[in-house]
Amino acid sequence: MTLCHIFVYICEFKTKTMEQSKKYLLSEKDIPTAWFNIIPSMPVKPRPMLNPATHKPLTVEDLYPLFSEEASRQELNFTDSWIEIPEQVRDLYKIWRPTPLVRARGLEKMLDTTAKIYFKNESVSPVGSHKLNSAIPQAYYCKKQGVTNVTTETGAGQWGAALSLASRMFGLELAVYMVKISYNQKPYRRSIMQTYGAEVIASPSMSTKAGRKIITEHPNYQGSLGTAISEAVELAVSTPNCKYALGSVLNHVALHQTVIGLEAEKQMEMAGDYPDIVIGCFGGGSNFSGIAFPFLRHNLSGERSTEFIAAEPASCPKLTRGVFSYDFGDEAGYTPLIPMLSLGHNFSPANIHAGGLRYHGAGSVVSQLKNDGLIDAVDIPQLESFEAATLFAKSEGIIPAPESAHAIAAAIREARKAKEAGTSPVILFNLSGHGLIDMTAYDRFLAGDLANYEVPDNEITDNTRDLEKL
Amino acid sequence: MTLCHIFVYICEFKTKTMEQSKKYLLSEKDIPTAWFNIIPSMPVKPRPMLNPATHKPLTVEDLYPLFSEEASRQELNFTDSWIEIPEQVRDLYKIWRPTPLVRARGLEKMLDTTAKIYFKNESVSPVGSHKLNSAIPQAYYCKKQGVTNVTTETGAGQWGAALSLASRMFGLELAVYMVKISYNQKPYRRSIMQTYGAEVIASPSMSTKAGRKIITEHPNYQGSLGTAISEAVELAVSTPNCKYALGSVLNHVALHQTVIGLEAEKQMEMAGDYPDIVIGCFGGGSNFSGIAFPFLRHNLSGERSTEFIAAEPASCPKLTRGVFSYDFGDEAGYTPLIPMLSLGHNFSPANIHAGGLRYHGAGSVVSQLKNDGLIDAVDIPQLESFEAATLFAKSEGIIPAPESAHAIAAAIREARKAKEAGTSPVILFNLSGHGLIDMTAYDRFLAGDLANYEVPDNEITDNTRDLEKL
Numbered sequence: 001m002t003l004c005h006i007f008v009y010i011c012e013f014k015t016k017t018m019e020q021s022k023k024y025l026l027s028e029k030d031i032p033t034a035w036f037n038i039i040p041s042m043p044v045k046p047r048p049m050l051n052p053a054t055h056k057p058l059t060v061e062d063l064y065p066l067f068s069e070e071a072s073r074q075e076l077n078f079t080d081s082w083i084e085i086p087e088q089v090r091d092l093y094k095i096w097r098p099t100p101l102v103r104a105r106g107l108e109k110m111l112d113t114t115a116k117i118y119f120k121n122e123s124v125s126p127v128g129s130h131k132l133n134s135a136i137p138q139a140y141y142c143k144k145q146g147v148t149n150v151t152t153e154t155g156a157g158q159w160g161a162a163l164s165l166a167s168r169m170f171g172l173e174l175a176v177y178m179v180k181i182s183y184n185q186k187p188y189r190r191s192i193m194q195t196y197g198a199e200v201i202a203s204p205s206m207s208t209k210a211g212r213k214i215i216t217e218h219p220n221y222q223g224s225l226g227t228a229i230s231e232a233v234e235l236a237v238s239t240p241n242c243k244y245a246l247g248s249v250l251n252h253v254a255l256h257q258t259v260i261g262l263e264a265e266k267q268m269e270m271a272g273d274y275p276d277i278v279i280g281c282f283g284g285g286s287n288f289s290g291i292a293f294p295f296l297r298h299n300l301s302g303e304r305s306t307e308f309i310a311a312e313p314a315s316c317p318k319l320t321r322g323v324f325s326y327d328f329g330d331e332a333g334y335t336p337l338i339p340m341l342s343l344g345h346n347f348s349p350a351n352i353h354a355g356g357l358r359y360h361g362a363g364s365v366v367s368q369l370k371n372d373g374l375i376d377a378v379d380i381p382q383l384e385s386f387e388a389a390t391l392f393a394k395s396e397g398i399i400p401a402p403e404s405a406h407a408i409a410a411a412i413r414e415a416r417k418a419k420e421a422g423t424s425p426v427i428l429f430n431l432s433g434h435g436l437i438d439m440t441a442y443d444r445f446l447a448g449d450l451a452n453y454e455v456p457d458n459e460i461t462d463n464t465r466d467l468e469k470l
Numbered sequence: 471m472t473l474c475h476i477f478v479y480i481c482e483f484k485t486k487t488m489e490q491s492k493k494y495l496l497s498e499k500d501i502p503t504a505w506f507n508i509i510p511s512m513p514v515k516p517r518p519m520l521n522p523a524t525h526k527p528l529t530v531e532d533l534y535p536l537f538s539e540e541a542s543r544q545e546l547n548f549t550d551s552w553i554e555i556p557e558q559v560r561d562l563y564k565i566w567r568p569t570p571l572v573r574a575r576g577l578e579k580m581l582d583t584t585a586k587i588y589f590k591n592e593s594v595s596p597v598g599s600h601k602l603n604s605a606i607p608q609a610y611y612c613k614k615q616g617v618t619n620v621t622t623e624t625g626a627g628q629w630g631a632a633l634s635l636a637s638r639m640f641g642l643e644l645a646v647y648m649v650k651i652s653y654n655q656k657p658y659r660r661s662i663m664q665t666y667g668a669e670v671i672a673s674p675s676m677s678t679k680a681g682r683k684i685i686t687e688h689p690n691y692q693g694s695l696g697t698a699i700s701e702a703v704e705l706a707v708s709t710p711n712c713k714y715a716l717g718s719v720l721n722h723v724a725l726h727q728t729v730i731g732l733e734a735e736k737q738m739e740m741a742g743d744y745p746d747i748v749i750g751c752f753g754g755g756s757n758f759s760g761i762a763f764p765f766l767r768h769n770l771s772g773e774r775s776t777e778f779i780a781a782e783p784a785s786c787p788k789l790t791r792g793v794f795s796y797d798f799g800d801e802a803g804y805t806p807l808i809p810m811l812s813l814g815h816n817f818s819p820a821n822i823h824a825g826g827l828r829y830h831g832a833g834s835v836v837s838q839l840k841n842d843g844l845i846d847a848v849d850i851p852q853l854e855s856f857e858a859a860t861l862f863a864k865s866e867g868i869i870p871a872p873e874s875a876h877a878i879a880a881a882i883r884e885a886r887k888a889k890e891a892g893t894s895p896v897i898l899f900n901l902s903g904h905g906l907i908d909m910t911a912y913d914r915f916l917a918g919d920l921a922n923y924e925v926p927d928n929e930i931t932d933n934t935r936d937l938e939k940l
Contacts, residue, residue, distance in 0.1 A: 022564035094492035397596035
């Protein structure tokens with residue numbers, strides 16, 4: 001046996017071994033020690049958020065009454081590319097992080113595609129989604145400055161569940177305003193929050209002025225995220241030692257979520273691949289930013305030319321059909337003015353089962369990136385998302401969250417395109433959560449009881465009429 | 471700095487690093503290549519199962535009409551200590567295996583105990599429990615011999631969900647008879663099975679003679695595991711190319727579950743510890759056997775003296791109060807006679823939320839081991855199990871399955887004993903599943919709406935009157 005033979009043998013062995021890998025796992029010491037802040041790398045920085053009263057650029061101090069001081073500083077940090085993850089936060093990340101990077105061989109086989117498909121499995125967190133990545137540092141920063149009480153709102157309940165666990169870990173009392181229709185329709189998520197010890201209040205409620213007003217005027221109102229935000233904010237600012245926490249849209253939330261992409265980067269290296277296409281589903285931007293930004297920095301530095309696709313629901317098409325303008329983050333208009341791709345803060349999306357994607361606007365960083373052509377977006381109809389979800393469950397075993405199903409659907413579109421074109425792109429998507437608590441949606445899909453929702457042009461025009469284009 | 475200083479520095483660094491570890495992770499190549507069969511190592515072998523018609527020891531061929539041939543052979547294998555895991559089974563194990571071994575530092579802190587507590591986290595499987603460990607090989611062996619259809623029964627739905635996914639992976643058609651009360655009370659588990667493509671039938675049903683008979687006689691009967699078994703067996707034996715699969719009690723099921731303990735053994739070594747106490751919850755024996763047998767072999771060889779504790783519900787106390795005798799595996803009396811610790815095959819356990827533990831008997835191996843004093847058992851009242859579950863959720867983040875909560879409760883008892891005695895035992899328990907689909911139970915617990923169920927002596931005496939003690 002010559003040296004050359006031995007070399008060939010080793011290569012073949014290595015190939016065989018690599019072919020058999022399903023998951024790429026890191027150890028706890030590989031949990032990132034810093035989050036990646038994309039803003040300093042952006043060719044065009046996002047415009048400043050505006051104080052709604054003065055219409056002047058928001059200062060860090062403007063945010064102190066609402067958020068913890070550290071979260072406020074992170075929100076407006078346009079200079080530091082890396083922000084250290086506190087030791088106590090990393091310790092709690094260890095409960096479920098690093099999460100696996102998985103080669104979706106089952107899905108590839110079922111699609112008979114020439115593409116390689118990978119997914120980052122954020123569904124392994126104890127609350128079943130990526131939301132815990134930001135809930136833990138937000139609770140930590142509150143605790144650190146002596147805050148005792150926290151408030152938030154939740155729609156489908158993913159964020160509420162994550163903040164309930166994080167608050168418990170730091171001994172904070174949490175009040176969650178849960179949109180009334182979800183409170184009644186999704187009792188499991190409510191029970192999860194209560195099991196962790198949070199107080200869950202159906203919104204609108206009689207516990208706040210905003211709630212009492214709307215109940216008095218519309219006794220049967222089933223609630224909205226906008227109303228729930230108003231209630232949570234009102235309780236936070238009127239309670240001593242109390243702060244409010246938000247699970248998406250804002251810069252500091254996207255920042256915390258970058259642990260997803262930073263881990264995935266190392267894992268793709270283990271797999272011997274680099275993604276040609278990175279995909280995340282899109283509600284306000286937290287999981288998409290988390291998987292995309294760390295890879296996007298290599299595009300911005302000119303080293304790579306990866307394609308980034310945000311997969312939003314066709315019934316809430318802010319990225320593809322929204323107006324780039326200053327708009328409020330909530331329906332009632334209490335929040336700062338955010339420079340965002342928006343469908344108008346009064347836009348009322350159809351009642352699709354991907355509750356986490358029913359939001360009218362995109363965060364300021366993603367909006368700027370989209371406006372500058374640095375990321376793409378696609379609209380996924382509800383039925384296509386559930387067809388993708390079911391295919392994924394049958395081939396990879398995991399029943400995905402209805403939100404994550406949008407990313408899967410976009411990945412399947414790309415894999416089918418590749419098959420037709422005879423190309424072999426490396427596709428990476430983020431599986432932001434599992435759907436075990438969303439089985440009602442699957443039941444309805446199997447029963448043929450779900451529909452697609454198109455948004456007529458005039459509905460968007462009407463809702464964005466008063467917005468000034470940027 | 472002397473060499474001695476450097477040595478001390480390294481040791482301190484190592485200690486510090488080890489203290490910070492939360493999870494002990496293996497790579498895919500560490501998935502065991504063989505299952506451990508404990509029977510050859512047992513000082514007293516279990517008595518043979520008997521053919522119910524002839525009362526003669528069961529032969530492998532007697533089992534062929536029911537199970538796949540390989541499962542039948544494994545069931546009666548009293549000679550091989552190690553049975554190779556087929557490559558295709560190991561490949562599918564990679565979807566979620568190896569599972570993490572976790573140091574329960576949060577729980578230790580909350581209990582302020584001197585004990586070290588570890589748990590093996592089997593809840594990370596895509597169906598949320600350990601049941602997939604046996605569902606995959608059982609489906610594989612069916613496929614391998616050309617079987618096209620599989621039947622089974624399920625109570626709470628953990629086994630049914632696992633076999634639904636395993637059957638889909640091998641392209642087998644599965645019919646699941648689900649106990650009617652669970653079919654109606656646990657719609658999420660039913661939807662999971664249907665999403666994987668299984669047919670789920672509420673039992674009793676009109677699709678079998680056994681079902682039609684009972685519906686005719688008792689139109690409002692809400693079903694039982696015994697009736698569901700009868701229906702699944704009847705369908706299997708009357709359908710060409712169809713086999714039946716069972717998720718607990720039997721030897722081959724316990725065999726497949728030993729991947730749990732075999733992985734845990736390596737992981738405890740990584741952690742630098744060896745368990746003084748190993749705990750599993752107990753229904754028919756599958757997860758308890760899985761975590762215990764690999765460690766028990768070192769007791770049987772005289773190397774170790776670990777304590778093994780099976781945690782059963784106080785409302786179904788087969789191990790602590792059952793009669794060691796030949797009894798049927800089902801209520802109707804269709805199965806072979808099994809030498810088991812039994813409460814009588816007509817024993818009707820209270821409707822506790824740990825549906826997976828509501829079974830009248832223990833498998834023949836565990837029964838023999840218990841009879842010979844090689845393992846212990848404790849009874850856990852329902853309220854204690856939910857108190858333990860809630861404590862665990864708040865300290866470790868994971869909401870456990872009501873079944874697994876019994877193991878946690880037993881571990882907490884041991885940790886409290888250790889604190890009182892000032893000892894520092896190493897406790898290892900198996901977290902067999904998560905409780906995200908059992909939130910109704912938690913809701914009821916939080917509402918103070920759950921009760922304990924004591925079994926009066928005369929109820930056990932009545933049900934075991936006809937059993938001949940071994």
